[in-house]
Amino acid sequence: MVAIRADGLEKSYGSVDALSGMRFSVSRGELFGFLGPNGAGKTTTIRVLTGQIVPDRGTATVLETDPVAEPIETRRRVGILPEQESPPSFLTPREYFEFVGKVRDLDSDRVTSRVETWADRLGFRSKLDTLHTDLSRGQQQKVMITQAFLHEPDVVFIDEPLANLDPLVQEQVKRFLVAYADDGNAVFVSTHNIDVAADVCTRVGIVADGRLVAERDLADGAEDGDSLLETFLTHVDDVDPRDVPAQMTGQP
Amino acid sequence: MSRRVDWTVFVALFREEWRLHAELFGGRRFLLFPGLLAALSASAAVGLDATGTTPGEFVAGLHVFALVFGLYSGTAGFAGSDMLENVFGRLTLLLSSSTTLPLSRRRLLGTFLVKDALYYGGLFVLPMAVGIVPLVGASATAPLVVAELWLSLFLAFVAGMVVTVAAIALRTRGVPGWAIVAAAVLVAVAVWTTGGTRVLWHGLVSYDGSVGSAVVLAVSAVAVGSLALAGYDPSYSRPSRTASDRFARLEDALPTDEGGLIAKTLLDLARSSGGVVKPFVSAGILLALVAFLVGVVDSITGIEPSPGIFFGGVLGLTAFTTYNWLTQFDSVEEYLAYPVTVEAVFDAKRTAFVLVGAPTMAVPYLVAVVAFDATRLDALVGAFLLAGYSLYYYGLTVYVAGFSPNEFLFDAIRFGAFTVGVAVALVPTLIVGFVVVPPSAPVAAALGCAGLVFGGVGLALSSRAGPRWGRRYRSGRAESA
Incomplete structure (x- = not known):
């Protein structure tokens, strides 16, 4: 069952074309990797699909809602982990989760129990009463991951999920994302980290110049061929790093 | 740091400041701002003159603005307050380069403040001074009057900056914020009650005074600024703060x-x-x-x-x-x-x-x-x-x-x-x-x-x-x- 569908999305900022006919779909149970270099249109796509901005052309559907016509309903149903650094908030994580629960109209007891679970899972229980602005970037990322899953959404949009996390927590988050998709939810992961995409995603869409230029099925049993890195380089850049002169790579 | 490095850093900071404003405020449209300030200042001069306000009062008002603007600008170089971290923290690359390059943070901040003084002194304080032209007329001496007024306003602006810098330096040495505010209030009350306001005012508005008073103000500003920078603790960082849960109760x-x-x-x-x-x-x-x-x-x-x-x-x-x-x-x-x-x-x-x-x-x-x-x-x-x-x-x-x-x-x-x-x-x-x-x-x-x-x-x-x-x-x- 399709959970996310983008059909011919176009979006320009002045003379810059951020999206030029973005088209793809993601089904429930998929962990879809949205892979592309900086400036390829990944964040703009997420912002359109979550109703934060409207496209110039094209249509989108997320969990049977139209993010252009009913952005609040779309955002009510999905979880969002934005990439941008938040301004300093002087709420503690405990208060911040209360705020998120209030905004999302969640029962306060359920919020408390889920926060406890996530605080243990990601290891920030001792920081629950520290002001968010005084947390390290890694701890702030843990808080933001938690808020994205607090209402147990059927679809989650995640921009660079492992940013600033230590290797141990990265592994925990990766395992959690795989299990979350296995439970029948759709997980949309935007990243420029090829290793992360290859490690956890069931399918990967490669983005360049504001559109999807290739797709790779990475689920168990999918046909082996070129590595994801090779596929990525083939579609994203004409320059193959293996062609770079030896003196630039430091190799003999 | 050598003088050559100082100069390189100064030029880079100056360029970054310009690009920051140009990016934030609509590209070269930012260039209109000094012109608008000059027009506002001149309009105020004409309007106040028509209502019987003397040129001396107008000049006094400009000095108050310059002083307050200096007090505010002094915080920018330190990017220490929560607001400034929000506004500038993600935008100024060079200010944080002492963590990645062999640059002294104290000296970098000193250079930053000198840059701020000259940048704002040129783009903002100078247009304020130009406002006096309608009162003196388009005579041959008008540029000289503007230059004198600018110098006087610039000194008031710098005085405001160094006061703020000194307060922040004290803060990094562990002096509580409330103690600094209390001391400032006490000094203000003491000056007011002892009739020192007029003396202080004449010291600040060197436009009306002698060259000697301007020199005293300039030397004092440089001395206080240097002392503040020497006293500033670059390693100061606020300990992480905790708080009890107040959100639900407040809501x-x-x-x-x-x-x-x-x-x-x-x-x-x-x-x-x-x-x-x-x-x-x-x-x-x-x-x-x-x-x-x-x-x-x-x-x-x-x-x-x-x-x-x-x-x-x-x-x-x-x-x-x-x-x-x-x-x-x-x-x-x-x-x-x-x-x-x-x-x-x-x-x-x-x-x-x-x-x-x-x-x-x-x-x-x-x-x-x-x-x-x-x-x-x-x-x-x-x-x-x-x-x-x-x-x-x-x-x-x-x-x-x-x-x-x-x-x-x-x-x-x-x-x-x-x-x-x-x-x-x-x-x-x-x-x-x-x-x-x-x-x-x-x-x-x-x-x-x-x-x-x-x-x-x-x-x-x-x-x-x-x-x-x-x-x-x-x-x-x-x-x-």
Whole structure:
């Protein structure tokens, strides 16, 4: 069952074309990797699909809602982990989760129990009463991951999920994302980290110049061929790093 | 660091400052801002001259502005306050380069402050000085007069900067913020009660004094600035802070708070540097400045305005600073991750503004009407004006600048629109306040109506601001607006 569908999305900022006919779909149970270099249109796509901005052309559907016509309903149903650094908030994580629960109209007891679970899972229980602005970037990322899953959404949009996390927590988050998709939810992961995409995603869409230029099925049993890195380089850049002169790579 | 490195850093910082402003305020449109300042300064000179204000009073007013601007600018180099971390932290690369390059942070900050002094001294203080041209005429000596006034204003500006830098340096040495504020208040009271104001004033306004007083001010500023930099502890960092859970209690206590947006805003304000006292300090500074200018005008011309009308009209301007504080610790983009509309975020800010702004304006207003012995009718009309005009100034700010009043302050077109909007209400009110003392019943009724009308306009503007900026954010145009 399709959970996310983008059909011919176009979006320009002045003379810059951020999206030029973005088209793809993601089904429930998929962990879809949205892979592309900086400036390829990944964040703009997420912002359109979550109703934060409207496209110039094209249509989108997320969990049977139209993010252009009913952005609040779309955002009510999905979880969002934005990439941008938040301004300093002087709420503690405990208060911040209360705020998120209030905004999302969640029962306060359920919020408390889920926060406890996530605080243990990601290891920030001792920081629950520290002001968010005084947390390290890694701890702030843990808080933001938690808020994205607090209402147990059927679809989650995640921009660079492992940013600033230590290797141990990265592994925990990766395992959690795989299990979350296995439970029948759709997980949309935007990243420029090829290793992360290859490690956890069931399918990967490669983005360049504001559109999807290739797709790779990475689920168990999918046909082996070129590595994801090779596929990525083939579609994203004409320059193959293996062609770079030896003196630039430091190799003999 | 060698002098060559100092110079390289200085040039890079200067270029970065220019690009920062050009990026934030519509590219080269930022160049219009000094021109607008010069026009405003010249218009004020002509207008005040027509109402009988002497050139000396005009020059005194400019020095007050330069000093206050310097006090504010002094914080920028240290990027130490929560607000400045928010505004500049993600934008200034060079200021943080002492962590990645072999540069002394103390020396880097010193260079940064010198750059700030020259940058703002040229782009902002110089246009202020140009405003005197209509008073001296287009004679051959006019450039010399402008240059002298600029030098005098520049010294006042730098004096303000070094005072702030010294306070921040003390803070990094563990002196509590409240102790610094208390010491400043004590010094101010001591100067006031011992009659030192005039001496201090003559020391600050070197335009009216001798070359010797200017040299003394310059040497003092350099000495205090150098001492402050030497005392500044670059390794200072605030320990991480914890807090008990107050969100739910605050949210329950509010009569209305859909989604907890108001409670979040109020908690952010209360826990950031300076706490809830910040808006009161801003209002207190405005009160002190206006009271000082009223005193100067009274001592020279013998004209004393109706205090209720005068302070009611002027103190409403704190709506801008209060709203600025309420929007420093979040962004619209942050809320777009949740199921809330931009309109709801703006509505929550308006409620927070009323909750914080009402006491912020009421307290200094009451102090003013008591201190200046306003009549009952005058005080009542002033209260109407204060409520109505503050709502109007608030609506104007939100409509013109959206969620970023501080960043858009230096955008020439927005600043021009804001200034005209303020002048439409304020200038006639101030004239009436000076001319009709005390106010007659018809004048009081007319001003009361003006307060109601402008309040209604402010309400309409603030109601339209949410949808207006909501459309901009959804179209993706708000970031570059």
